[in-house]
Amino acid sequence: MVTKNNKKGTFKSHVGNILNEARIRIHNLSPKLAISIISIVIAILIIEVILRLTSEKTYGLDKCQSLDEEFHHVMIPNRQCRFKTDEWDVVYKINSMSLRDMEYTLNKPEGIFRILVLGDSFAQGHGVDIDESFPKLLERRLNFQDNANIEIINSGVFAYSPLVEYLFLKKKGVLFEPDLVIIAFTPTDFWEDRQRFKELELSYPGSSAEEIEEKIFDGSAKFKFENINSINTKSARPKSLLPFLPFRVKSWLKENLRVYSKLVNFIKAGNSPVQQNVLHLGDIDKDIMAIQRGDKISDEDWEKLWILPVKYLGMMKKILDEQKVPMVVVIIPDPAQISDREWPGRKLLGYPEHFVDTRTPFEEELTRRLKALDISSINLLPDFKKSSIFPLYFDNDGHWRESGHKVATEIIYEGLTRMGILVNKF
Numbered sequence: 001m002v003t004k005n006n007k008k009g010t011f012k013s014h015v016g017n018i019l020n021e022a023r024i025r026i027h028n029l030s031p032k033l034a035i036s037i038i039s040i041v042i043a044i045l046i047i048e049v050i051l052r053l054t055s056e057k058t059y060g061l062d063k064c065q066s067l068d069e070e071f072h073h074v075m076i077p078n079r080q081c082r083f084k085t086d087e088w089d090v091v092y093k094i095n096s097m098s099l100r101d102m103e104y105t106l107n108k109p110e111g112i113f114r115i116l117v118l119g120d121s122f123a124q125g126h127g128v129d130i131d132e133s134f135p136k137l138l139e140r141r142l143n144f145q146d147n148a149n150i151e152i153i154n155s156g157v158f159a160y161s162p163l164v165e166y167l168f169l170k171k172k173g174v175l176f177e178p179d180l181v182i183i184a185f186t187p188t189d190f191w192e193d194r195q196r197f198k199e200l201e202l203s204y205p206g207s208s209a210e211e212i213e214e215k216i217f218d219g220s221a222k223f224k225f226e227n228i229n230s231i232n233t234k235s236a237r238p239k240s241l242l243p244f245l246p247f248r249v250k251s252w253l254k255e256n257l258r259v260y261s262k263l264v265n266f267i268k269a270g271n272s273p274v275q276q277n278v279l280h281l282g283d284i285d286k287d288i289m290a291i292q293r294g295d296k297i298s299d300e301d302w303e304k305l306w307i308l309p310v311k312y313l314g315m316m317k318k319i320l321d322e323q324k325v326p327m328v329v330v331i332i333p334d335p336a337q338i339s340d341r342e343w344p345g346r347k348l349l350g351y352p353e354h355f356v357d358t359r360t361p362f363e364e365e366l367t368r369r370l371k372a373l374d375i376s377s378i379n380l381l382p383d384f385k386k387s388s389i390f391p392l393y394f395d396n397d398g399h400w401r402e403s404g405h406k407v408a409t410e411i412i413y414e415g416l417t418r419m420g421i422l423v424n425k426f
Contacts, residue, residue, distance in 0.1 A: 059084035069222045088127040101154045108177040115152045118165045119184030123156025126399040137409040161192035162312035191288045193308035294358035333381040335393040345396035378415035
């Protein structure tokens with residue numbers, strides 16, 4: 001007969017045997033594990049040395065940019081970065097207000113007419129010196145031609161779109177006391193707005209679309225990257241390398257370890273819209289240029305693309321109307337719309353050599369929708385197509401060269417003059 005004490009003794013003995021066996025296995029495994037770890041470290045160091053000896057130093061904007069809860073991402077204040085590719089070699093100097101511009105005071109000096117420019121990388125001057133970007137060219141044009149005293153503050157940041165621009169205008173832009181706000185709108189804004197809204201949905205799990213809209217409206221929306229990244233890591237393809245590490249640690253690794261930098265770039269390339277578009281042309285959630293795929297996008301999806309950007313442009317108009325500040329949207333065309341010669345690199349985004357938009361050009365449709373909201377606009381497409389200057393865009397990257405910024409400046413100047421917005425303002 002087995003007593004309770006005997007059962008307890010048997011159970012303890014069984015557990016003890018399991019623990020002893022585990023200790024023995026761990027003890028036997030430890031030297032092997034240590035050797036494996038040391039071997040991996042040595043291999044990484046060897047690869048690191050080879051990469052440093054054989055690869056050229058890269059110059060990007062990583063040191064000058066950071067994720068941000070309020071605006072998704074920002075330029076880091078008081079930083080300077082050399083940005084070099086096969087097509088340009090420029091320096092980005094970021095001021096104390098996180099803008100690629102000179103220093104300004106929040107309080108507008110007396111006698112100054114101040115223009116605030118919002119937009120993405122086209123406004124920021126991607127690939128050109130800041131003095132050759134259209135905001136600075138326009139500033140010089142207005143001051144020289146009209147003998148005026150005008151400041152143009154360039155608050156453009158790569159990959160910004162109307163949703164984030166609304167948040168920026170509400171929280172920071174109005175503090176500059178602008179007399180006029182110019183918003184540079186590009187065809188990628190449709191896709192970017194959908195991505196930012198999805199990230200806010202991930203930031204607030206369980207919240208309805210209406211509740212998130214309310215947070216955007218009152219400026220309290222936050223991009224919670226711990227939530228966004230946790231969802232990304234569950235997807236079939238990793239979105240980032242070592243997502244559990246703080247951003248500053250990953251930035252240091254990317255700056256100082258070539259191995260890490262190469263792996264990050266490989267993962268980014270695998271997840272970039274450029275790679276995905278070829279497989280998902282016309283998919284409004286995966287194709288950054290879906291608005292241009294007239295023959296591959298349904299009427300329903302095409303209409304969905306308009307909802308967010310037009311809504312946030314209208315919300316910006318209401319903010320500025322309250323302060324009696326005029327607003328103008330400058331509509332920037334896609335290089336494939338200009339001519340078959342512009343932007344040979346278009347093939348990477350699935351564009352044919354000869355692009356034909358089977359729908360109304362988005363510029364015309366946007367102009368119509370803005371007019372319904374009483375928002376003034378300047379459509380650059382017609383004059384860009386008529387321009388005899390070539391090339392206007394970089395061959396591979398697709399942003400404006402200095403020549404593109406110059407042509408845009410003249411069109412914007414003429415447009416503002418026709419509107420009479422600047423008459424008797426300075």
